[in-house]
Amino acid sequence: MVGLLHLKEDRPTPAAVYNWRVYACAAIASFASCTIGYDSAFIGGTLALPSFTAEFDFASLDKDTKALIQANIVSVYQAGAFFGSLFAYVTCHFLGRRKSLFVFSAVFVLGAGMMLGANAARGLGLIIGGRVLAGFGVGGMSNIVPVYCSELAPPAIRGRIVGIYELGWQLGGLVGFWINYGVNTTMQPSHRQWLIPFAVQLVPGGLLAVGALWLRESPRWLFSKDRRDEAMDTICWIRNLPRDDVYIIEEVNYIDEDLERYKREVGAGFWKPFAALKQRKVQWRFFLGGMLFFWQNGSGINAINYYSPTVFNSIGVTGTNAALLTTGIFGVVKTIVTIVWLLYLIDHLGRRKLFMYGTIGGSMCMWFIGAYIKVADTANRPVGSALDGGGIAAIFFFTYGLSSTVSLSSPARDAISSWNGTPWVLNSEMFDQNTRALGQASAAASNWFWNFIISRFTPQMFLKMGYGVYFFFASLMILSVVFTYFLIPETKAIPLEHMDRLFAIRPVRKANDTIMEELRLQDEEFRHAVEGVDLSERKEKVEMKENV
Template identity: 35%
Template sequence: MQRQESNFSEDVKAYQPQNPKRKQTWNTSNAADAHAEVMAEYLAESVPEPREIHNFRTYLIAIIMCMGAAAYGYDTGFFGGTLALPSFKKEFGLRVPQDLTKAQLATKRADMVSLFQAGSFFGAGLQLPFTEKYGRKWSVIFSNIIFIASAFAQTFANGSVPVFVFGRFLGGFAVGFLSLVIPVYLAEFSPPSIRGRLVGFFDIFIQVGTLAGFWINYAIETTMESNRFQWQLPVFVQFFPAAFLLVGAFFVPESPRWLLMVDKRELAIKNLTRIRGIPEDHPYLAFELNEVTKGVEAERALRGDSGMLRIAKELFVIHTHRKRLLFGMALIFFKTFSGVQAVNYYSPIIFEQLGFVGAKNSLFATGIYGTVKFVCTLIFGFFVVDRVGRRIPLIAGSIGLSLCLFFLGGYLTGVGPKAEGAPRVAGDYVAITSLFLYAAWYCFGWNSVPLTLISEIFGARYRIVSMTVCLMWQWLCTFSIVRIMPIALNSVTTKTYFIFGSIFFCAAPFVWYFIPETKGLSLEYIDRLFDSSKRTGAGHVNEDNMPTLNSSGMDEDKPVIQYLENAAEQKLAPVKE
């Protein structure tokens, strides 16, 4: 297929590095400069995106798929408030001092919350063979059936703690599946110019679910009698977003990229044409199919007969890919240890420390907190991420988050948590404001950008394996946080906030030195950001001078992957007539 000539000479010129003599690489303090160079290449070699591909169908597919995120978000929103309901405490023996001491209550709360994250850890790991064999669509359907079963198990546990926590484990297992499959699907089918927005839908719908969970608990506490149905209702509401996704998934097209991976080209073309809303002979569709096909064929050439274990081994052995994995895991670490998951689940306890004593008051304050997160996530997802990019929100958010946490910890350490019945003073409201600012800063960057980046930065050969490792790491970190937080609030008390703030203060220099900008680039071009040989102008190795490989698939001095990548690129590059 003939390469389309670019009409963007001015755009290309605008993206040229300011100092062309300086060879930029992705691991310098000027990591963003590599983006300008690759963006210039992308504009010169690509066909411009037609307006028609940003259509209603594209957004509708993203909304349907992200109902899985709403189901997960609802759990983080409703469960902390449900734990605070007197009817739930009575049903499951969580009253102090009738049933438990404060220390015992903290441990039992931690167990009931963290079993969900433990299930997610195993679900994220076990989804890999299923997703690769059966595709993204059927993985979503399978996991939703499990999630619906978990909602029924929790709702009708009838006071049995083992049945209830088993239901939470099942729900977490399903969410572990969805937490990887949905972002991968969104990244694979999205047009490059709005990929950040559509992948960001995942976090927007998490906030939608969280917000619904917060306010449903508040409405139940203020309007319903304290009985079994009072706590069963918010638990059963989990069923509705999962059921919506289960039905909607049957009408969602399979990922064209995955269909090409399993040699279903005709169906891939049909699905891509349907998603983009343009005819098969449109130049942009031909360009996109060519680029995706090149990437898939290159991956096939790279993979050969290698199984997932071999690919995982290569991922840790090859230096450049290992660095990408470590950077992805670092982003997840900073995102999780911002403490936001702990605040979501235990927000009633935190607001009680600030003087909002009683289930009704703490749930109202929690609802406001969720509303702030939802509004800020919506603004960031629609108006910021694909304009400003990834790096600046992460750097600014790190500084803002750490300052809010330091202030909150300092205030509570200075005046101490409020005793029951103590009047609130002006400082309490300032501290609450800092907590709301913390939510806003988190949503303007760290809420969605790390997930967007880990769905973008890994090469085709390693994308699914790498994201599996990163998501398992995320659930392990989240499990640690929600397991430790109630015990920390009971023992370390207010100094807990200093720990989170100190960790997050280190995130800004990490992003500045190591994370490149990926805004506006296709997945195939993002790989060039991390290819130091291309960034330094090194020549390619063709098929005629490939090395003799040893039994491990590696040359003594150079990974075989580099040779195969170059060979595949030369073999698959379109030739001008």
């Protein structure tokens, strides 16, 4: 238990800082990710319900036309989210994080409500239009929530706090996977049967809209707008410390220095972050942030989430009920692994190792599944036939290896990792105060762009490529290991105001240790300043060691 609770801190941190308030704010904000996770899980299963296919006469369509319609229903959501994530930069700049969350949650609720008006007579228009609007809402929220959580969190638990966003995603997904199984096994096919899964979307969206009224604004955003009294009140409330505590003074100094540096080098204002894109170091982080979501989607996890019944059918699980049950079990395992990731791995093992260990394990599982489908010829297996030992093993590897978006249990590290949540954590912390909202907008837009590509073309990929789909994703996973090892520094425990320095250090694998040593010396210098302790000789030794 000591190992679980031990944290790597950037400086001595009072126990009061790790209080319930920062967790409560993150949990309420993360109702946004519940809506995203629920959609990614429920939509594929709902489109496969006999009541839905019967109401909209899917039986009269050929395979290609049916796949196209299903892909359009799923993918317009991602298209709306792409534009919503970009527009959130505007609202974040002028309204702040809290009010922006309320606005986008209201847009989502409106879109979700529209979908409930669809039926056979009206056609699919209300579903498609509602999904565009709901997607716009979740796109904006996907930009705001990781940034908001990151700006509230103490450095030592920032991964855990931002990771609550990922936990909300998985909990929403868990409900989404099982809601379809529930209505399919307990209700007769009817209009109401498929309408219930669509209606459940309103629950997390409504809870977020109400909860946003209680949330506190990000103190870093308040400081950037020169609302210092409000910012000081908020940061003291979040940290549960008085204004004169040395931890508060030090944190505010970090924020002020970072803001002053940026105003001096670039300037403040709505358009100034765009001017910062002229700087190579800023361009580089925008590139890294976007590529993280390319590799995330390249793992195949979103294809699996959106079309899980199709995926399990390809392994040999036949029948709507059996496919929905298997996807429900898949959701349970994903959620359990995410909790382990959240409570321990993200702030202890770190971001780099999670990326690399998880990808290697997930790739091995994908190669096995593709090989099994090829050898067993599951496409030509009679409907209702029992799975053989290889099929059961394929499902085990699939569920275990991809349960948290590429998981691995390593004998050396005993690590279970996640490509689902870690890119969101890294993107929320790698930019400075003035480019953070724009950087997160770019990263979130990249996520939704690649989501759109995956959701739009996955049905066609399974029709044309068969088992080759799994080999395709497995190959991309291997390439992402090389990308991570050479280009991604470890960000755990590093204050947000020191990310510029972190990303400037080469080689990247040593960057975290170098910054942590510098921070330790800075903290000693700050705390011993009144005693006149001269640490210049020790600083010179550290610099000499770094140069060597």
